[in-house]
Amino acid sequence: MNPLLPFEWVLATRFLREGLLQTLFIIAGVALGVSVIVFMSALLTGLQASIFSTLLDFQAQIVIKSPTEAPRSLRQAPGAEFATRVQPRAQRPRSLDQWQKVRDTTLAIPGVLVVAPVIEGAAFIVRGDANFGVGVLGIQTENFLRLIALKDKITAGHAELGSTDVLIGRDLAADLDLTIGDKLTLKAASGPSVVLFVTGIFDFGNQGQNKGSVYVALRTAQSLLGLPGAVTSLWVKVAAPFDAEATAQQMAAQPGIQVESWIETNAEFFKALSGQTLSFFMIRLFVGLTAALGIASVLVVSVVQKSKEIGILRATGTSRRQILGVFLLQGAMLGLLGSVLGSLMGWGFLVAWRGFAVNDEGVPFFTLEAGPVLYLVVALGATLVGVLSALFPAQRAARLDPAVAIRG
Amino acid sequence: MAELQPPPPTEPTLRLEGIRKSYGTGTAHETEVLHGIDLRLARGEFAALIGPSGSGKSTLLNLIGLLDRPSSGKIFLSGQAAQDLADKALTQLRARAIGFVFQFHNLLPAFTAVENVMLPLLAARGRPDAAMRQRAEELIDRVGLKPWGHHLANDLSGGQQQRVAIARALVMQPALVLADEPTGNLDTQSANGVFDLLREVSSGGTTFLIVTHDPRLAARCDRVIELVDGRIESDQATVATQPSDDLAPGPARPGQPLSRDRPARSPR
Numbered sequence: 001m002n003p004l005l006p007f008e009w010v011l012a013t014r015f016l017r018e019g020l021l022q023t024l025f026i027i028a029g030v031a032l033g034v035s036v037i038v039f040m041s042a043l044l045t046g047l048q049a050s051i052f053s054t055l056l057d058f059q060a061q062i063v064i065k066s067p068t069e070a071p072r073s074l075r076q077a078p079g080a081e082f083a084t085r086v087q088p089r090a091q092r093p094r095s096l097d098q099w100q101k102v103r104d105t106t107l108a109i110p111g112v113l114v115v116a117p118v119i120e121g122a123a124f125i126v127r128g129d130a131n132f133g134v135g136v137l138g139i140q141t142e143n144f145l146r147l148i149a150l151k152d153k154i155t156a157g158h159a160e161l162g163s164t165d166v167l168i169g170r171d172l173a174a175d176l177d178l179t180i181g182d183k184l185t186l187k188a189a190s191g192p193s194v195v196l197f198v199t200g201i202f203d204f205g206n207q208g209q210n211k212g213s214v215y216v217a218l219r220t221a222q223s224l225l226g227l228p229g230a231v232t233s234l235w236v237k238v239a240a241p242f243d244a245e246a247t248a249q250q251m252a253a254q255p256g257i258q259v260e261s262w263i264e265t266n267a268e269f270f271k272a273l274s275g276q277t278l279s280f281f282m283i284r285l286f287v288g289l290t291a292a293l294g295i296a297s298v299l300v301v302s303v304v305q306k307s308k309e310i311g312i313l314r315a316t317g318t319s320r321r322q323i324l325g326v327f328l329l330q331g332a333m334l335g336l337l338g339s340v341l342g343s344l345m346g347w348g349f350l351v352a353w354r355g356f357a358v359n360d361e362g363v364p365f366f367t368l369e370a371g372p373v374l375y376l377v378v379a380l381g382a383t384l385v386g387v388l389s390a391l392f393p394a395q396r397a398a399r400l401d402p403a404v405a406i407r408g
Numbered sequence: 409m410a411e412l413q414p415p416p417p418t419e420p421t422l423r424l425e426g427i428r429k430s431y432g433t434g435t436a437h438e439t440e441v442l443h444g445i446d447l448r449l450a451r452g453e454f455a456a457l458i459g460p461s462g463s464g465k466s467t468l469l470n471l472i473g474l475l476d477r478p479s480s481g482k483i484f485l486s487g488q489a490a491q492d493l494a495d496k497a498l499t500q501l502r503a504r505a506i507g508f509v510f511q512f513h514n515l516l517p518a519f520t521a522v523e524n525v526m527l528p529l530l531a532a533r534g535r536p537d538a539a540m541r542q543r544a545e546e547l548i549d550r551v552g553l554k555p556w557g558h559h560l561a562n563d564l565s566g567g568q569q570q571r572v573a574i575a576r577a578l579v580m581q582p583a584l585v586l587a588d589e590p591t592g593n594l595d596t597q598s599a600n601g602v603f604d605l606l607r608e609v610s611s612g613g614t615t616f617l618i619v620t621h622d623p624r625l626a627a628r629c630d631r632v633i634e635l636v637d638g639r640i641e642s643d644q645a646t647v648a649t650q651p652s653d654d655l656a657p658g659p660a661r662p663g664q665p666l667s668r669d670r671p672a673r674s675p676r
Contacts, residue, residue, distance in 0.1 A: 005535070005536070006534055006535050007530045007531055007534050007535065007536075010530065010536065014516075014518045014519060015518065017518065018517070018518040308512075309516050309517075312508075312510070312514065312515070312516065313516070313527065313531070314475075314499070315473065315475060315502070315508050315510075316503065316508060316527060316528040316531065316576065317499060317500070317502060317503025317504075317528045317531045317532055317580070318499075318527075318531040319496060319499045319500075319531070320495065320496075320499070321496075322531060401475075401476075402475045403470040403473075403475035403476045406475075406510055
């Protein structure tokens with residue numbers, strides 16, 4: 001008997017060791033459940049992180065642009081028939097008024113990390129007889145690269161942009177048979193054109209992006225699109241992407257602008273995501289309940305098996321509270337031991353998954369990480385579940401009438 | 409804590425006044441098992457409780473052992489009234505004042521002989537310590553089981569298990585030891601040995617009440633109380649202590665030193 005262990009611990013450990021086979025089976029059961037929970041939690045986190053990073057690869061968390069113009073009615077007098085409808089000017093990028101001031105105000109909002117001015121417009125790539133329509137993004141690499149991980153997506157060349165440089169996507173490069181250092185002509189719909197050199201080829205893993213967009217320096221785009229000094233939007237990166245909507249609301253207080261967060265833009269996606277989170281939660285809940293019922297049933301059987309011993313203990317001075325403690329402790333120990341073993345198994349599954357779930361180039365589809373916090377939460381949770389499952393059997397044990405229990 | 413007050417010299421170890429016990433109270437099947445028992449056991453007395461099965465012996469023993477509550481009447485243990493105590497206080501009084509030896513299932517099989525003897529001390533103090541173990545080992549030595557002290561209870565013979573139970577009953581130095589058919593499932597030789605041991609350890613002023621239906625054992629007690637149909641039929645002192653079988657040494661008389669060098673009985 002370990003002199004450091006209190007009475008209840010001595011009894012609980014002995015009882016568990018006495019029914020070793022039962023104990024091992026239920027620990028294995030709890031471990032299996034815990035490993036599923038660990039694995040699924042890591043899967044969920046990894047999956048969502050992967051989807052987020054794919055979404056946010058080429059999208060700003062918050063975009064500030066000028067307000068959308070709606071058709072307006074011109075009226076001669078109140079209540080009269082309208083004279084005409086004024087249509088907003090189409091086919092023309094609208095610049096953001098006083099964008100430098102908006103940028104500075106936005107940068108002062110807490111949680112805002114980067115604000116990058118961007119000019120977006122449409123143009124054609126002219127190469128021989130072929131014309132390719134593309135979206136042109138004029139950017140300042142010094143701030144834009146801190147916002148979008150463009151640098152990591154470059155498969156050839158580099159991401160730095162001089163006034164005669166252009167970055168094109170992998171699919172566009174293949175279609176037009178362009179490589180680093182090649183020359184192309186970018187022609188705006190309104191007429192002006194500019195000759196640029198390919199300095200980098202990027203791959204976002206998304207054909208729309210790889211085919212439909214080119215990146216040029218801000219000034220180059222401004223002169224091409226006929227908007228010198230102007231930008232069409234400000235792209236914003238914040239410290240907490242999931243609070244982007246709240247931050248966006250704060251920014252919208254400034255006059256003359258329209259603000260969109262990525263959460264608003266991808267509302268459908270977020271709905272799907274919360275559905276996924278809910279279904280994962282349900283699975284984990286049921287696995288946890290199964291483990292709890294397993295612990296409870298083992299302890300109920302143990303109380304019946306040990307009723308004579310419990311009677312002897314009660315007759316020789318063990319209190320109801322002590323008996324209660326003995327069985328609650330057994331539940332806690334089963335939960336804790338099961339969760340430790342289950343965490344190891346879950347970790348093993350994760351390692352195995354990393355070996356299997358890779359594409360042809362050996363790059364994992366997405367990373368599965370289970371941090372120490374997850375393991376700690378699972379261990380504490382399983383211990384708590386163990387205690388709760390032991391509550392009913394422990395109360396039964398504590399209520400046993402010693403006279404009846406001994407007589408059997 | 410229900411501290412046990414030192415009883416006045418005239419106060420017996422056990423005093424029962426008008427004890428009645430009914431089962432199925434409030435139902436159509438209500439039956440009274442004990443019909444008003446008055447009983448006194450003096451300090452150091454060694455008494456037998458006999459009677460046919462169904463006479464209420466076990467019920468009475470459970471009431472005296474504070475394992476059950478009487479329907480009416482009063483129980484005094486060394487002068488302390490026990491019938492109105494709450495469960496917690498009752499458990500504490502039971503732990504301090506009463507030692508039990510049952511017929512079956514006396515020990516926890518997953519614990520060694522010494523550990524089984526330690527259990528009441530452990531329950532009272534919360535944590536094992538060296539003094540506790542030493543006391544348990546002394547008692548195991550005293551009941552002649554020194555070589556078996558560290559064997560699991562399950563590995564001991566029936567007679568040895570009863571000896572461990574006697575050691576455990578004494579570990580809290582109770583005023584009263586209750587033994588319910590302590591030799592009931594033992595062969596004659598082991599039964600004699602266990603009974604001799606009970607007589608031996610009773611010399612320290614502890615009161616013993618032994619339930620038995622073996623008239624030969626009852627005759628070797630100082631006093632025989634006979635229960636018939638829930639009433640005390642007779643209660644008399646035995647004329648003289650009968651000599652025991654030749655196989656076991658003669659019963660120890662109060663005041664006689666214990667034979668500590670008694671040879672241990674071999675396992676089955």
